Amino acid sequence: MKISTKGRYGLTIMIELAKRHGEGPISLKSIAQTNDLSEHYLEQLIAPLRNAGLVRSIRGAYGGYVLGKDPSTITAGDIIRVLEGPISPVEGIEDEEPAKRELWIRIRDAVKEVLDNTTLEDLSNYTENGDSDSYMFYI
Template identity: 75%
Template structure:
């Protein structure tokens, strides 16, 4: 299974909203500028995320998007499924011979397990842990 830019950029939006959680809305324009992405493309991704109940839009001069739920409650699998569709390593798994079908099922289940046990809060916290575990050397 290959995650396209839809899934990658959608996860970027959601992670930025998780980083800003509790501080009000953040605009897609801000995310696009900070990450060097197309604002227009992010707008296309925000719509299905909103329809799935993962984000809420806030109108007005200081509007933008916020997470619809706590980052601890949003699983990365939910985001990927909304933007990429079902998680499957190959098309037509049911038509494969049993040995290969068993392999594809094990791969699918392993990927699902990682995506469905990793939350936005886990990603945010991992990022903070990485920053705290870095050393600064001065010469």
């Protein structure tokens, strides 16, 4: 499974919202500028995240987006599934011979384990110099 820019930029949006959780709505324009991304592309990504209840939109002059849930309850897996679909290293695992099927299942399960046990809170606490207040990344 290859994570596309949809998944990568979607995670970027969500991490930025988690870093500023509780500070009020954040505009996509500010997220785009901070991360040197296309605001238009981020607008396309926010709709499925909103439909899934992961973000809420706030209208008005000082509007923008806020997380729909606490960052400790949203996982990277939640975001990737909304934007990328099911997590699977290859298509048609069930059609593979048993030895290869077992390998693909183990890879899939390892990726799911990391994504489903990494919260937005973990990701927002991870700093540029590699320090994390609460989480160590292992694969």
